[in-house]
Amino acid sequence: MSRLSPPPRPIAVHPTSPDGAPSGPRRLVIRGQLHRPLALTVGDLRERWAQRRAEVVFDCATNGPQHHTFDGPLLREVLDAAGPAFDARRRKDRSRFLLAVTGGDGHHAVLSWAELDADFGDAPVLLATAMDGRRLDEAGSQLVVPSDRCGARYISAITGIWVGTCAVPEG
Numbered sequence: 001m002s003r004l005s006p007p008p009r010p011i012a013v014h015p016t017s018p019d020g021a022p023s024g025p026r027r028l029v030i031r032g033q034l035h036r037p038l039a040l041t042v043g044d045l046r047e048r049w050a051q052r053r054a055e056v057v058f059d060c061a062t063n064g065p066q067h068h069t070f071d072g073p074l075l076r077e078v079l080d081a082a083g084p085a086f087d088a089r090r091r092k093d094r095s096r097f098l099l100a101v102t103g104g105d106g107h108h109a110v111l112s113w114a115e116l117d118a119d120f121g122d123a124p125v126l127l128a129t130a131m132d133g134r135r136l137d138e139a140g141s142q143l144v145v146p147s148d149r150c151g152a153r154y155i156s157a158i159t160g161i162w163v164g165t166c167a168v169p170e171g
Protein backbone atom coordinates (compact mmCIF):
# COMPACT_ATOMS: atom_id res chain seq x y z
CA MET A 1 0.00 0.00 0.00
CA SER A 2 1.37 3.43 -0.82
CA ARG A 3 1.94 5.93 1.97
CA LEU A 4 0.08 9.20 1.67
CA SER A 5 1.90 12.29 2.88
CA PRO A 6 -0.21 14.98 4.58
CA PRO A 7 -1.20 17.86 2.32
CA PRO A 8 1.31 20.74 2.38
CA ARG A 9 0.42 23.61 4.70
CA PRO A 10 -0.62 26.89 3.08
CA ILE A 11 2.24 29.32 2.68
CA ALA A 12 1.41 32.58 4.45
CA VAL A 13 3.26 35.48 2.88
CA HIS A 14 3.09 37.52 6.09
CA PRO A 15 4.36 36.45 9.52
CA THR A 16 2.03 34.80 11.99
CA SER A 17 1.64 35.76 15.66
CA PRO A 18 3.61 33.77 18.29
CA ASP A 19 0.76 31.32 18.87
CA GLY A 20 0.73 30.56 15.15
CA ALA A 21 -2.61 32.24 14.46
CA PRO A 22 -2.66 34.48 11.40
CA SER A 23 -2.18 38.14 12.24
CA GLY A 24 -3.28 41.22 10.30
CA PRO A 25 -5.75 41.25 7.42
CA ARG A 26 -7.84 38.20 6.55
CA ARG A 27 -6.45 35.79 4.00
CA LEU A 28 -8.13 33.67 1.40
CA VAL A 29 -6.85 30.12 1.47
CA ILE A 30 -6.16 28.27 -1.77
CA ARG A 31 -6.06 24.55 -0.99
CA GLY A 32 -6.72 21.13 -2.47
CA GLN A 33 -4.70 19.08 -4.94
CA LEU A 34 -1.88 21.63 -5.11
CA HIS A 35 1.89 21.55 -4.73
CA ARG A 36 2.01 24.97 -3.00
CA PRO A 37 -1.20 25.89 -1.12
CA LEU A 38 -1.43 29.64 -0.51
CA ALA A 39 -2.93 31.98 2.09
CA LEU A 40 -3.21 35.44 0.54
CA THR A 41 -4.40 38.87 1.58
CA VAL A 42 -5.93 41.27 -0.91
CA GLY A 43 -2.64 43.21 -0.61
CA ASP A 44 -0.75 40.10 -1.76
CA LEU A 45 -3.08 39.77 -4.76
CA ARG A 46 -2.34 43.39 -5.67
CA GLU A 47 1.43 43.27 -5.17
CA ARG A 48 2.39 39.85 -6.48
CA TRP A 49 0.49 39.67 -9.78
CA ALA A 50 -0.20 42.00 -12.72
CA GLN A 51 -3.53 43.81 -12.29
CA ARG A 52 -6.16 43.64 -15.05
CA ARG A 53 -9.30 45.71 -15.37
CA ALA A 54 -12.76 44.40 -16.27
CA GLU A 55 -15.80 46.58 -16.93
CA VAL A 56 -18.75 44.26 -16.49
CA VAL A 57 -22.53 44.12 -16.46
CA PHE A 58 -24.28 41.20 -14.78
CA ASP A 59 -27.90 40.54 -14.15
CA CYS A 60 -29.11 39.97 -10.59
CA ALA A 61 -32.37 38.05 -10.27
CA THR A 62 -33.51 40.42 -7.50
CA ASN A 63 -31.90 43.77 -8.41
CA GLY A 64 -31.59 43.74 -12.21
CA PRO A 65 -28.49 44.75 -14.21
CA GLN A 66 -25.40 45.72 -12.17
CA HIS A 67 -22.51 47.72 -13.69
CA HIS A 68 -19.08 47.55 -12.05
CA THR A 69 -15.40 48.08 -12.80
CA PHE A 70 -13.05 45.58 -11.14
CA ASP A 71 -9.24 45.46 -10.88
CA GLY A 72 -7.25 42.39 -9.89
CA PRO A 73 -5.08 39.51 -11.04
CA LEU A 74 -6.23 36.71 -13.32
CA LEU A 75 -7.40 33.78 -11.18
CA ARG A 76 -5.51 31.48 -13.59
CA GLU A 77 -2.19 33.21 -12.81
CA VAL A 78 -2.75 33.03 -9.04
CA LEU A 79 -3.63 29.33 -9.30
CA ASP A 80 -0.53 28.69 -11.42
CA ALA A 81 1.53 29.89 -8.43
CA ALA A 82 -0.23 27.32 -6.24
CA GLY A 83 0.84 24.53 -8.62
CA PRO A 84 -2.19 22.36 -9.40
CA ALA A 85 -1.27 18.68 -9.18
CA PHE A 86 -1.88 17.84 -12.83
CA ASP A 87 0.46 17.24 -15.72
CA ALA A 88 0.39 20.77 -17.18
CA ARG A 89 1.41 19.45 -20.63
CA ARG A 90 -1.66 17.21 -20.89
CA ARG A 91 -4.93 18.91 -21.75
CA LYS A 92 -6.99 15.89 -20.77
CA ASP A 93 -5.39 15.89 -17.31
CA ARG A 94 -6.10 19.62 -16.83
CA SER A 95 -9.68 19.19 -18.04
CA ARG A 96 -10.53 16.95 -15.03
CA PHE A 97 -9.95 19.73 -12.45
CA LEU A 98 -12.64 21.75 -10.66
CA LEU A 99 -12.57 24.85 -8.43
CA ALA A 100 -14.97 25.61 -5.58
CA VAL A 101 -14.98 29.27 -4.50
CA THR A 102 -16.50 30.16 -1.10
CA GLY A 103 -17.56 33.56 0.25
CA GLY A 104 -17.62 34.77 3.85
CA ASP A 105 -21.34 33.98 4.18
CA GLY A 106 -20.90 30.42 2.94
CA HIS A 107 -22.20 31.11 -0.58
CA HIS A 108 -20.13 28.97 -2.93
CA ALA A 109 -20.01 28.02 -6.59
CA VAL A 110 -17.91 25.80 -8.79
CA LEU A 111 -15.94 26.57 -11.92
CA SER A 112 -14.05 24.14 -14.08
CA TRP A 113 -10.35 24.57 -14.69
CA ALA A 114 -11.13 24.39 -18.40
CA GLU A 115 -13.22 27.57 -18.22
CA LEU A 116 -10.06 29.49 -17.29
CA ASP A 117 -7.54 27.53 -19.35
CA ALA A 118 -6.29 29.24 -22.54
CA ASP A 119 -6.68 25.96 -24.49
CA PHE A 120 -10.36 25.73 -23.52
CA GLY A 121 -12.71 28.57 -22.43
CA ASP A 122 -9.93 31.13 -21.82
CA ALA A 123 -12.27 33.19 -19.60
CA PRO A 124 -10.52 36.23 -18.04
CA VAL A 125 -11.78 35.49 -14.51
CA LEU A 126 -10.31 37.87 -11.89
CA LEU A 127 -9.79 37.89 -8.15
CA ALA A 128 -10.70 41.52 -7.58
CA THR A 129 -8.59 43.75 -5.38
CA ALA A 130 -10.78 46.81 -6.06
CA MET A 131 -14.36 47.45 -7.14
CA ASP A 132 -15.30 50.77 -8.74
CA GLY A 133 -11.96 52.20 -7.61
CA ARG A 134 -12.42 51.21 -3.95
CA ARG A 135 -9.93 48.76 -2.46
CA LEU A 136 -11.31 45.47 -1.16
CA ASP A 137 -8.63 44.95 1.53
CA GLU A 138 -11.19 45.09 4.35
CA ALA A 139 -14.10 43.38 2.58
CA GLY A 140 -12.07 40.64 0.91
CA SER A 141 -11.55 39.70 -2.72
CA GLN A 142 -14.46 39.19 -5.12
CA LEU A 143 -14.65 36.72 -7.99
CA VAL A 144 -15.22 38.40 -11.37
CA VAL A 145 -16.57 36.21 -14.18
CA PRO A 146 -17.02 38.57 -17.16
CA SER A 147 -18.32 35.75 -19.35
CA ASP A 148 -21.26 35.09 -16.99
CA ARG A 149 -24.58 36.76 -17.80
CA CYS A 150 -25.80 36.51 -14.19
CA GLY A 151 -24.18 37.60 -10.93
CA ALA A 152 -24.36 34.44 -8.84
CA ARG A 153 -20.67 33.60 -9.33
CA TYR A 154 -19.47 37.14 -8.53
CA ILE A 155 -18.72 35.74 -5.05
CA SER A 156 -17.75 38.45 -2.55
CA ALA A 157 -15.60 38.31 0.59
CA ILE A 158 -13.85 35.17 -0.67
CA THR A 159 -12.47 33.01 2.15
CA GLY A 160 -11.34 29.96 0.22
CA ILE A 161 -10.76 28.28 -3.11
CA TRP A 162 -10.51 24.50 -3.33
CA VAL A 163 -8.86 23.02 -6.42
CA GLY A 164 -8.97 19.36 -7.41
CA THR A 165 -10.72 16.47 -9.08
CA CYS A 166 -13.85 14.65 -7.95
CA ALA A 167 -14.65 11.03 -8.57
CA VAL A 168 -17.68 10.63 -10.81
CA PRO A 169 -20.40 8.80 -8.84
CA GLU A 170 -21.11 5.25 -10.07
CA GLY A 171 -24.48 4.25 -11.46
Ligand SMILES: Nc1nc2c(c(=O)[nH]1)N[C@H]1C(S)=C(S)[C@@H](COP(=O)(O)O)O[C@H]1N2
Binds near residue numbers: 059151152155
Ligand atom coordinates in the same frame (compact mmCIF):
# COMPACT_ATOMS: atom_id res chain seq x y z
N1 LIG B 1 -20.55 35.99 -0.77
C1 LIG B 1 -21.59 36.18 -1.60
N2 LIG B 1 -21.34 36.68 -2.81
C2 LIG B 1 -22.35 36.89 -3.67
C3 LIG B 1 -23.69 36.58 -3.35
C4 LIG B 1 -23.92 36.04 -2.05
O1 LIG B 1 -25.06 35.71 -1.66
N3 LIG B 1 -22.85 35.86 -1.21
N4 LIG B 1 -24.69 36.80 -4.26
C5 LIG B 1 -24.31 36.88 -5.68
C6 LIG B 1 -25.35 37.43 -6.52
S1 LIG B 1 -26.73 36.50 -6.73
C7 LIG B 1 -25.21 38.64 -7.18
S2 LIG B 1 -26.34 39.16 -8.32
C8 LIG B 1 -24.07 39.53 -6.90
C9 LIG B 1 -24.56 40.92 -6.55
O2 LIG B 1 -23.47 41.78 -6.56
P1 LIG B 1 -23.63 43.30 -6.09
O3 LIG B 1 -24.18 43.27 -4.70
O4 LIG B 1 -22.27 43.88 -6.18
O5 LIG B 1 -24.58 43.94 -7.06
O6 LIG B 1 -23.27 39.04 -5.85
C10 LIG B 1 -23.02 37.67 -5.89
N5 LIG B 1 -22.03 37.40 -4.88
Ligand SMILES: [Mo]
Binds near residue numbers: 059062151152
Ligand atom coordinates in the same frame (compact mmCIF):
# COMPACT_ATOMS: atom_id res chain seq x y z
MO1 LIG C 1 -28.20 37.88 -7.83
